[in-house]
Amino acid sequence: MDRALLSGRVTLDGLQRAHRARLGRPGSPVVVRLLVLAAGGARSEAERRVHRLLRDAGITGWFADHRVLLRGHGVAVLDLAFPASRVLVEIDGWAYHRDLPAFRRDHARQNVLVLAGWTVLRVDWHTLETDADAVLALIKAAVAA
Incomplete structure (x- = not known):
């Protein structure tokens, strides 16, 4: 699904x-x-885990599938965004990034986001599975910065 x-x-x-x-x-x-x-806004099990991680830690101010209009790129759907601090957490899974066109689109979009003032954090399944505390610390540090 x-x-x-x-x-x-x-x-x-x-x-x-x-x-x-x-x-x-x-x-x-x-x-x-x-x-x-x-229906919780996550499009993958990895996204659901990050949402749960943030909720359990009492972290607020984030939105799943946040849409932003990027000049010259159109609408981008951000996996998890903290709009007030312009922090984006991209939750990468192999199912989505396993072909070259998807990989290249994702990198081009990330460059446009960075130029638009967003801090882009990339979280992968392996790190989420083996060191969720590090993922949480990274997100907290980026939002605080």
Whole structure:
């Protein structure tokens, strides 16, 4: 489901409508849990973990899937943004960044964001899994700066 949402082939609303049309079918309870998780604004398990990490630490002022208009680039959807301090946390997963065009688009977008005054932090699944405290400390330091 995360991969389909990230690719843009489906929307959360579309998945919810499809689920309602098939209530009671095998797997329905699992789909409900997945849809509830996805409705929290995260498009991947890694994003859900970072959201949970911030909530558990009592950190506020952030928005998931924050949209900004970038001159010459159009609308960018930021994984996790602290707009007041212009800090962006990009949560990188292999599913999204495994081909060259996606990798190049992401780098071009990051350069435009930096030129627009954003501090861009990149967090990967491995670091999140093995050292969540370091991820939290990095985010806190960037927001405080």
